[in-house]
Amino acid sequence: MDINKMDIKQLAQGLRAKDFTAVELCGHFLSEIEAKEPEINALITVTSKVALDEASSCDKALAEGQELPILAGIPFALKDNILTKGILTSGGSKTLANFIPPYDATVRKKLKEQKTVLLGKTNLDEFAMGSTTESSFYGPTKNPLDTSRAPGGSSGGSAAAVAAGEAPFALGSDTGGSICQPAAYCGIVGMRPSYSLVSRYGVIAMTSSMDQVGPLTRTVQDNALVLQAIAGHDPQDSVSHNHPLPDFSARLGRGVEGLKIGLPLDHLETKVRPEIKNAILKVVANLESQGAKIVTLRTGNLEAALPAYYLLTSAEVSSNLGRFDGIHYGYRSKNYETLEDIYYNSRSEGLGKEAKRRIMLGTFALSSSFYDAFYVKAQKVRTYIAREMAKALEQADLILAPVTADIAPKLGTTKSPVERYKESFSVVLAPLAGLPALSLPSGYQVEGMPIGLQLIGSSFSEPLLYQAGEAVMALNSEEKGS
Amino acid sequence: MSKYEAVIGLEVHVELMTEKKIFCHCKNEFGAAPNTNICPVCIAMPGALPVLNRQVIDYAIKAGLACNSEIAPYSQLERKNYFYPDLPSAYQITQGKHPLCLGGHIDVETADGKRRIRLNHIHIEADAGKLVHLEGEGTLVDLNRAGVPLIEIVTEPDIRSAAEADAFLRKIRALVQYTGVSDGRMDRGSMRCDVNLSVRTTGSEKLGTRTEMKNINSFNFVVKAIEHEFKRQVEILESGGEIDQETRRFDSVNNTSSPLRSKEDAMDYRYFPDPDLVPIAIKPSQVEQIKAEIPELPDVRMAAYVKRWDLSHYDADLLTNDIRVADFFEKAADKTSYPKLAANLIIADLLPGLEEEGEISLLPRQLADLADLLGKEEINSNTGRKIFKLMLTETGELDPGAYVKENNLAQINDRSALEDLINTAIANNERAVVDYKKGKEIAIKAIIGQVMKATSGLANPLLTEEMIKEKIAEIPD
Numbered sequence: 001m002d003i004n005k006m007d008i009k010q011l012a013q014g015l016r017a018k019d020f021t022a023v024e025l026c027g028h029f030l031s032e033i034e035a036k037e038p039e040i041n042a043l044i045t046v047t048s049k050v051a052l053d054e055a056s057s058c059d060k061a062l063a064e065g066q067e068l069p070i071l072a073g074i075p076f077a078l079k080d081n082i083l084t085k086g087i088l089t090s091g092g093s094k095t096l097a098n099f100i101p102p103y104d105a106t107v108r109k110k111l112k113e114q115k116t117v118l119l120g121k122t123n124l125d126e127f128a129m130g131s132t133t134e135s136s137f138y139g140p141t142k143n144p145l146d147t148s149r150a151p152g153g154s155s156g157g158s159a160a161a162v163a164a165g166e167a168p169f170a171l172g173s174d175t176g177g178s179i180c181q182p183a184a185y186c187g188i189v190g191m192r193p194s195y196s197l198v199s200r201y202g203v204i205a206m207t208s209s210m211d212q213v214g215p216l217t218r219t220v221q222d223n224a225l226v227l228q229a230i231a232g233h234d235p236q237d238s239v240s241h242n243h244p245l246p247d248f249s250a251r252l253g254r255g256v257e258g259l260k261i262g263l264p265l266d267h268l269e270t271k272v273r274p275e276i277k278n279a280i281l282k283v284v285a286n287l288e289s290q291g292a293k294i295v296t297l298r299t300g301n302l303e304a305a306l307p308a309y310y311l312l313t314s315a316e317v318s319s320n321l322g323r324f325d326g327i328h329y330g331y332r333s334k335n336y337e338t339l340e341d342i343y344y345n346s347r348s349e350g351l352g353k354e355a356k357r358r359i360m361l362g363t364f365a366l367s368s369s370f371y372d373a374f375y376v377k378a379q380k381v382r383t384y385i386a387r388e389m390a391k392a393l394e395q396a397d398l399i400l401a402p403v404t405a406d407i408a409p410k411l412g413t414t415k416s417p418v419e420r421y422k423e424s425f426s427v428v429l430a431p432l433a434g435l436p437a438l439s440l441p442s443g444y445q446v447e448g449m450p451i452g453l454q455l456i457g458s459s460f461s462e463p464l465l466y467q468a469g470e471a472v473m474a475l476n477s478e479e480k481g482s
Numbered sequence: 483m484s485k486y487e488a489v490i491g492l493e494v495h496v497e498l499m500t501e502k503k504i505f506c507h508c509k510n511e512f513g514a515a516p517n518t519n520i521c522p523v524c525i526a527m528p529g530a531l532p533v534l535n536r537q538v539i540d541y542a543i544k545a546g547l548a549c550n551s552e553i554a555p556y557s558q559l560e561r562k563n564y565f566y567p568d569l570p571s572a573y574q575i576t577q578g579k580h581p582l583c584l585g586g587h588i589d590v591e592t593a594d595g596k597r598r599i600r601l602n603h604i605h606i607e608a609d610a611g612k613l614v615h616l617e618g619e620g621t622l623v624d625l626n627r628a629g630v631p632l633i634e635i636v637t638e639p640d641i642r643s644a645a646e647a648d649a650f651l652r653k654i655r656a657l658v659q660y661t662g663v664s665d666g667r668m669d670r671g672s673m674r675c676d677v678n679l680s681v682r683t684t685g686s687e688k689l690g691t692r693t694e695m696k697n698i699n700s701f702n703f704v705v706k707a708i709e710h711e712f713k714r715q716v717e718i719l720e721s722g723g724e725i726d727q728e729t730r731r732f733d734s735v736n737n738t739s740s741p742l743r744s745k746e747d748a749m750d751y752r753y754f755p756d757p758d759l760v761p762i763a764i765k766p767s768q769v770e771q772i773k774a775e776i777p778e779l780p781d782v783r784m785a786a787y788v789k790r791w792d793l794s795h796y797d798a799d800l801l802t803n804d805i806r807v808a809d810f811f812e813k814a815a816d817k818t819s820y821p822k823l824a825a826n827l828i829i830a831d832l833l834p835g836l837e838e839e840g841e842i843s844l845l846p847r848q849l850a851d852l853a854d855l856l857g858k859e860e861i862n863s864n865t866g867r868k869i870f871k872l873m874l875t876e877t878g879e880l881d882p883g884a885y886v887k888e889n890n891l892a893q894i895n896d897r898s899a900l901e902d903l904i905n906t907a908i909a910n911n912e913r914a915v916v917d918y919k920k921g922k923e924i925a926i927k928a929i930i931g932q933v934m935k936a937t938s939g940l941a942n943p944l945l946t947e948e949m950i951k952e953k954i955a956e957i958p959d
Contacts, residue, residue: 083529103522105529202529209757238533238759316757319563322572323526343565366752375754
């Protein structure tokens with residue numbers, strides 16, 4: 001019995017068959033963490049005591065013969081921008097390095113109710129802004145597949161924890177690729193759900209109009225199970241979708257026969273590394289051989305998506321991070337005499353470079369003289385992108401696209417911010433349009449690193465994405481070693 | 483007509499008396515121990531999200547309808563970004579481009595007559611917390627008020643005087659009290675006012691440069707601030723100077739003002755739609771339903787008073803500006819044959835000392851009885867006012883009729899009872915008689931005074947005067 005190879009269903013069965021207790025299962029992952037963390041640095045906080053308490057409470061319930069949800073007793077890790085009552089929630093920032101929240105985020109509450117076991121809080125780029133975890137106050141996380149490389153970001157700690165076998169699943173958050181991109185770099189499965197499907201309550205806001213929490217797992221099946229547990233209406237989130245939840249696993253096992261899969265050729269021709277393009281075309285060919293219908297998508301020009309995304313995210317960030325001013329929240333500089341000093345010095349000393357960059361960009365974009373030229377224009381582009389994506393999804397059931405232009409970058413690579421921003425061209429489309437995107441390994445590698453791909457569907461088409469995703473993963477195992 | 487006129491626009495903030503705050507479930511109450519009515523949402527804890535309280539919308543619509551505004555079918559909440567220690571999120575959630583209530587107007591009544599003040603709009607927003615400056619402890623923050631729902635009523639620059647501004651504010655207070663959306667108490671800060679004022683040559687169409695005075699919290703201070711600022715601007719213009727566009731702080735204690743922020747330092751609030759909140763869509767049926775809940779408003783009552791009880795517009799306005807007073811007056815007026823006398827007593831002796839809150843401390847029946855005694859000339863007006871004051875302060879239910887009897891306060895209307903006293907008074911005041919005969923009418927007052935004194939103020943003053951005149955006429959020149 002190799003716990004590391006078991007998926008959530010198997011672990012749940014093991015618990016019920018008394019092959020192991022929840023405390024033992026928890027202990028297994030805590031020792032994995034202890035062994036691997038010194039190198040990987042996926043976790044900002046390891047919550048051993050909480051984990052063991054939650055595990056023994058689960059064991060007790062199992063011993064009493066209680067019917068428990070499938071996730072009961074399953075350990076997991078939570079991105080450190082998701083609030084945990086009584087446990088440090090730093091957002092990866094110096095400014096919140098001593099913030100102990102008095103309440104739980106809705107997703108944490110839901111997972112608590114399911115009797116899951118919290119192993120720790122995962123590393124991230126400061127306030128989820130970045131694509132490598134290098135902007136974290138707690139230092140970068142290393143990619144478990146090649147520790148000289150970044151795990152991606154901003155949910156790099158969550159992706160690395162799962163890929164390293166430190167946790168069976170983790171939650172990340174995605175604003176403009178922060179789940180999909182690290183999942184691709186680490187060779188795991190990440191779901192960015194439809195906007196409004198998962199509650200944002202208790203998640204430190206970055207870009208409120210795009211932030212979504214989603215699962216990072218080793219398998220598609222696991223991903224659907226976790227999403228089932230965290231999705232659903234939350235009266236505390238005004239934009240929360242108020243409809244009955246589908247069974248996210250309902251379409252698993254149906255294969256791809258008859259599915260219309262759209263391919264945005266423009267993206268492949270010009271922007272991605274040839275090996276990535278080839279991997280995607282091979283997957284497409286295989287899906288076609290299994291009965292999928294491949295459609296070449298015709299869309300308008302999507303080039304403006306990237307600048308629009310960065311304008312909107314900066315604008316909202318500049319407002320959302322205002323509260324870290326050293327008065328009620330955030331680091332307070334020791335160096336002050338006046339109120340203005342507190343504001344200037346606390347923010348100067350407490351916030352990192354990328355946070356400051358976006359605050360300044362956003363402040364500018366929202367200033368009264370430039371509001372129409374930047375913020376309003378970007379919102380129009382967003383509406384246009386959403387329409388173009390909707391049109392594309394009229395031509396196909398889902399879109400198959402690359403996640404990244406290249407494999408995980410080496411840590412410490414110096415790139416200009418604009419170059420870094422440009423790498424997100426493919427992962428900002430779904431968030432801008434509020435659509436779900438499932439990132440998963442293509443089964444192919446280059447330089448020993450996995451090549452990911454993403455499936456984008458219409459709003460609330462997650463069951464369909466899981467259906468197709470599972471088929472892609474099934475090809476993976478057939479193609480192993482190629 | 484004076485050379486200059488003031489052009490005034492007001493921004494009136496009114497706290498709504500909803501049960502809960504605007505974006506969370508915390509109690510909306512005044513006077514709780516500091517930082518007790520708070521939660522992650524209203525203190526802007528990271529991760530917390532606002533959810534709009536529907537009652538706030540209903541109340542704001544009610545206020546809007548009372549102010550003759552249109553209710554926008556689509557409106558939006560925006561963030562107004564700035565840093566201040568009473569604002570933990572560093573942005574206030576308010577409305578900008580798309581407010582809930584559009585336009586509107588309010589008619590005000592001053593001694594100069596009636597004028598219509600147009601509204602630009604009314605929007606909803608969240609209040610900030612409160613800074614408390616404590617000697618020795620520095621500045622402390624109380625966030626109980628953070629997230630208390632407000633409406634901001636923004637006028638066009640239609641107000642021309644301090645008296646009009648005062649009448650406008652009193653009318654706003656009346657409207658929010660009548661509709662029950664606020665207690666409208668300036669003394670508690672549930673109503674506060676920003677004054678925008680410029681000065682121009684009377685009759686000119688052009689607007690001068692304006693200044694703004696923020697957060698004035700009493701009717702009296704608004705009047706003082708306007709008078710002060712008008713005078714200041716006129717003096718500058720008269721001496722050939724120019725007005726700086728700026729925000730000024732009015733010091734109500736010393737009746738002075740000083741610049742707070744110049745135009746150059748004006749804040750850029752970086753308004754944008756709050757992505758945490760969905761747009762507000764109002765159906766016509768919702769507006770109709772709220773309209774049906776609005777009680778009779780002061781203007782309607784005022785017109786009724788003028789018609790039914792023959793009161794002047796000005797007096798009717800004074801009576802209807804406070805719903806407690808209006809209700810009280812109506813009840814009393816129904817029970818007396820002399821409603822106008824009841825109105826006079828209220829205006830002269832009840833209104834000036836009336837607290838902003840609490841019950842009126844006498845019964846309509848008492849006032850009605852007193853008005854009857856006056857009307858039937860059973861007591862004179864001096865005695866009437868004395869008894870009225872007594873009834874206001876006396877805790878027991880003083881019966882004016884019985885009181886008059888017990889204390890022998892009945893007016894002396896009997897000619898024979900006055901005859902001797904009048905003769906004596908005339909005999910004692912030869913000088914006054916001479917003066918009066920020479921045409922100095924006022925001289926008679928001395929003689930009346932003496933009669934009043936001799937009767938302990940109980941003589942019927944009109945009858946006394948009439949009898950004195952008759953007697954003097956009999957005296958040969």
